[in-house]
Each structure stands twice: as C-alpha cells, then as structure tokens.
Amino acid sequence: MSKSKEIEAATGVLNYLNQNNRPYSAVDIFNNLHKEYGKTAVVRSLEDLANNGKIREKVYGKQKVYVADQSQFPTVEENELKEMDLKxxxxxxxxxxxxxxxxxxxNVLHGLNSTMKTEDVKSKLLETTKECKQYKERIDKLMSADNHIAPEEKNKIYSDHKTFVKEWRKRKRMATEITNAILEGYPKTKKQLFEDIGLETDEEYSVKPPDI
Structure with missing residues (x-):
C-alpha cells in the first residue's frame, strides 16, 4: 500500500473513532466504514494509532478493542450527563x-389503496342511484297498470329491485368507510372534504335506499 493510502486510511479510522467516541473492534470499524479501506489497512492503522498514543487499545482475551483518546475531550459534569440522559x-x-x-x-394508506378510488365510488353511486330510481318508477308503473304481467317478469322485476337496492347500500357503505378513513388524516371538516372532492350524498337529494 502506498504511503498516501496508509495516511488516508489512518485518518479515516481516527476520525471515525473520535466522531463516534465508542469502543470498536477492527472488524466493526472495517464494516462500519463500508469497507472503504482494506481490512489489513484498518488493522495496521489501529495498531499504529495506538502505538502513537492517538487512540487507546484494550485487550480482552483474544479480542482487541479500540477507543478514542478521552483526554482530548472536555470533562463533562454530572448534571450535564443527567441533562443528556433526559434529552x-x-x-x-x-x-x-x-x-x-x-x-x-x-395502514390507512394500505386500506385506501385496496379499495375503489373516490371518483370511481362517486360515479358508481350516482349510476346506481339513477338505475334504482328508474327501476322504482318502472315498478310503480307496472304495479298501477290495469293489465297484468307474466309472473316470470314480475319475479324478475322484484329480483332486480332487490339486487340494485343491495348494491346501492353496499356502495353507500363503501363510500362512507372511505371518507371516514380519509377524514382520520384530513385537517378540515367532513363537509369541506365533500366540497373539495365534489362528492354528492343521498341526503342532499333527500333519497335513501328503499326497503326490500
């Protein structure tokens, strides 16, 4: 290794120990520096720095641990340590x-991403409301007609009516759940949210799902 590389490695190792002021092994420093310097260079730098008194070396059995020279740091009073611990x-x-x-x-984001978009729900809700109204008008017309209809058609009408009312309620419930989820992190009121996204409700038009 060239002299300049040795100096660069030693400087990097010394700065790391002084900045963190914690005991580390050679392997710790090698990994924490993201292997910027070779392992041999790190070990050699630590040994040279310790021999020159710039860092301290502690031996625990076969393990060597290195730490910054504490004499270079100002003395910290007990009350300062307590303040630091509190902070x-x-x-x-x-x-x-x-x-x-x-x-x-x-969790809220996951829930929103796994459901229909607000615009899609609004569009579907309006579409379903319109269809339900049309079917109700048709049913009322058929029920008031003098002539009779076939039982099969009557049953189909009632079945369709039941299906669409269930869909209406389902979509209304989905829209309510989504808006409630949005409101958990929304800084304004529900009314303002509806105005911001242009959401229209059944209550605005004095309508509600009919009984089935």
Whole structure:
C-alpha cells in the first residue's frame, strides 16, 4: 500500500473513532466504514494509532478493542450527563411516537389503496342511484297498470329491485368507510372534504335506499 493510502486510511479510522467516541473492534470499524479501506489497512492503522498514543487499545482475551483518546475531550459534569440522559429519553419517546403514527398512516394508506378510488365510488353511486330510481318508477308503473304481467317478469322485476337496492347500500357503505378513513388524516371538516372532492350524498337529494 502506498504511503498516501496508509495516511488516508489512518485518518479515516481516527476520525471515525473520535466522531463516534465508542469502543470498536477492527472488524466493526472495517464494516462500519463500508469497507472503504482494506481490512489489513484498518488493522495496521489501529495498531499504529495506538502505538502513537492517538487512540487507546484494550485487550480482552483474544479480542482487541479500540477507543478514542478521552483526554482530548472536555470533562463533562454530572448534571450535564443527567441533562443528556433526559434529552435522549425525550428523543426516544418522540421517535416511538413518530413510528407509531407512521405505522397508523401506512395502514390507512394500505386500506385506501385496496379499495375503489373516490371518483370511481362517486360515479358508481350516482349510476346506481339513477338505475334504482328508474327501476322504482318502472315498478310503480307496472304495479298501477290495469293489465297484468307474466309472473316470470314480475319475479324478475322484484329480483332486480332487490339486487340494485343491495348494491346501492353496499356502495353507500363503501363510500362512507372511505371518507371516514380519509377524514382520520384530513385537517378540515367532513363537509369541506365533500366540497373539495365534489362528492354528492343521498341526503342532499333527500333519497335513501328503499326497503326490500
């Protein structure tokens, strides 16, 4: 290895130990530096730095551990350590709260992605409402007619009516679930959400699914 490469490796290793100020083995440092320097270069740099008094070497059985020279760091008072510990605890709480919120939002997003889009639901709801109204008008007309219809046609009409009313209720329930999911993270009111996305409701037109 060239002299410049040796100096570069030694500088990188020294900076890493000083910045993190934690004990590491040669393998730890080699991996944590993303293998930027060869393992042999890292080991040699640690040994040279320790021999020159720039870092400290501790031997535990067959394991060697290296740490930054603590004399270069200012002395920390006991109350400062307590303040640091308190700040670390507060930051950990914030991290945990953020992770919980992130998981909650991921669940909401997953739910929204697995259902129909709002525009599709709105379009389908209006379409189903229109069809139900047309079928109801047809049924009313047929029921009030003087002439009789075939039993098969009558049964089909009632069957279709039941099917479309069920579909209406199903779509209405889906639309309600989706808007409720959106509202969990929506900063405005439900009324404002409906206005923003242009969603029209049965209540606006004084209609509701008929009994079946």
């Amino acid at each position: 670390i605890a507060q930051l950990k709480e914030k991290v945990q709260a953020s992770e919980t919120e992130a998981r909650k939002m991921e």
